[in-house]
Amino acid sequence: MYGGTFGAVLALVTDKSVSSGPPPVEAPIAHAPIGAVAEPAPPPEPESTGEHKLPFGRPGKPMGNSPFMFGLVAALGVLTAWWLVQMVAAAGSVLVLIVVSLFLAVGLNPAVEWLHGRGMARIWAITIVFVGVIAFFAIFALSIVPALTEQTTGFVQDVPTLVQQLQNHPLIRSLDQEYQVLDKLTQYVTSGDLASQLFGGILGVAGVVISAVFSFLTVLVLTLYFLGSLNSIKESGYRLVPRSRRERVTKLVDEVIRQIGGYVGGNLIISLIAGVVTFIFLSIAGVPYALPLAIFVAITDLIPMVGAVIGAVVASLVGLLTSLPVGIACVVFFVIYQQIENYVISPRVFKSSVDVPPIATIIGALLGGALLGVVGALLGIPLAAAVLLILREVVLPRQEKL
Template sequence: MTDTAPDAVSRPETPARPGTSAPARAAMGPADDPGEVTDVLPGVPGPARPGDPPGPRAAPARPAADAEKPADAAPYGLPGKPFARGPFLWGLTAALGVLTAWGLAQALVSARGVIVLTVVAAFLAVGLNPVVEGLRRWGLGRRAAISIVFLGVIVMFGLFGLAIVPPVSQETSDFVSAVPGYVQDLLANPTIKRLDADYQILANVRDYITSGGLGATVAGGILGAGAVVLDAFFSGLTLLVLTLYFLGSLPSIREYLLRLVPASRRPRTAAIGDEILAGIGGYVAGNVLISVIAGALSWLFLTVAGAKYALALALVVAVTDLIPLVGATVGAVLVSAVGFLQSATLGIACAIFFVVYQQIENYVVYPRVMRRSVDVAPAVTVIAALFGGALLGAVGALLAIPVAAAVALILREVVLPRQARL
């Protein structure tokens, strides 16, 4: 009688699975047998196996790490739903937005003077940069070229002050010296005598002078004028310093601004930016050239006509000619008025000269000088100058034309081609 192994009798054979050979099934262990179902989840009993004792199977013990965990993972309870955005929350958010916008507007208004100085300094730096680049092409370094250009600007301001201040001081001194004579002439006038007899004008004037009211008014006027002069001096000094800084760091500022543009668009942006800078520089150089021509011709005419302080009046014409549209007219009116104060013949001659010269400047000089600098339609020029003057006065009118040229270039090179592809 042949002995039989107990396992062979007690353990039934697992039915063969398709694609599994008998040697492979024999090599499999109890845990590797694909036909055997094992417990997958800890703590959950699996199905009964053949040979297991009857009765419920006990769950295995929990690991020690699980036993140490707290029963409730959120000791303060689960978070609830977020609050609904009701009318109060919307109103509070809107009020905070309005207050923020109002604060930013107040900050801009308070810093308006600084913003204008910064913009004008950047504008002057861009306008002087072509001169610096021209000196560099002659073999000078950038620092030496900037020093020469800045020294020339300071000399120009100094000459302007030397030409304007002495005549104004002399005229003021002459007027103060002539006041007693004017008073005596007024007292000898029959009409003034009759009005003084009726209304006691001289007595009221004498009481006003002796009471100290005139002294307080004059002192207040002197202090106000001194404050205006000091403010203008420090503003001019700040403008020169800012212009020097912008002129020295213009290439680095350009490179930094280009880094803010995506890399795929930098070449095109750099080309458009260089074109805008070249246009602004050409406009500033052309405007200065036109003003120099106007001042030189005015000085020559006033000298030949025998006007007093011809150089100072010519500088007034040159400075006011920098303002687009109305600057030349303002300078002509001022100089003609001074000419009428000297003599009627000189005033009429000044009026005729400036009328003729402005026609030549508008139709001959200006188109030839500005032809290569800015490409803006005449109507756009007038509208831009009006808007700039309304926003920032003379400075806005001066900046409006190159800004309009830059906007026109962007529209022509970016917006219009994109609209044509749609």
């Protein structure tokens, strides 16, 4: 009995002597509340390997923050921008033709939609409208080319008579006797040197004519293409917009296209009225070349602000060459008609399509004319209307919500 007790005590003493230090204290187990998600343990910090960091950049990219790399990338960006600008400048004439064709298509689209809404197939509506446009330019060419040819030939033939009349003036006679001015002027006009310097010779004239014909045909073809595929172009463009904003963008773009088309179509209607009224008046007044002058007035009437004045001045000068009373009658007619067009015809035509303040009209025409000449002046007003619409429908409501 004592032997067993002594053995147990000896075993206990032996076990305590082997273990050094106090007995380990177990940490209490922290129970996470029910439903809580245990946070992941933070990753262990990397041990220091004794490597030295590079003076710039990340490991493996020693030139990441180098001033040399920054300058190189900046220089490449500048060169790329310059290259793009040069490409746009080189293709400027082609881009102008594309923009003009697109605006013509948008302007002719209301007429196509009007015919299509009355039961006519769209392809036939486009054909009728396009044939009307071609017929207008054909009539203009057939009417103005013979007149210009006849007037130019007559002027060249009458140069000796005009020179003889100038020689009767005492001052001009004295200058001519000393410097032979009139003889040199007669030889210069009748020898063809004037045409050579104006158009660069025969090759220059041919180049101008070929370029004009090519541009005209290009505009016609592109206008026909845009007119036929205008709806598909719009649908393809709308698909590029995110679905959440597609409906809003569709309504806004459709309204912009409607206003641009309303302006272009309305301007064409006003110009047509101006040409018809001018033709009637010039025919009654007995002014020669009434049809080409009326078409010229209709075309120049498309140009904002100064176009109507240009057409009126040319027609009045032709009337003045006919007789003094006819010239005065032409001036009176154009002054009265311009007032009627500005205050009666234009407001009625544009009242349901374009609402552009006068200051925006002037600024748009001036900026467009400075950038793209006559074409820019034509396109400046509808673009100003589009910008005002975007400001009114998008920018101002967003500012009100801030």
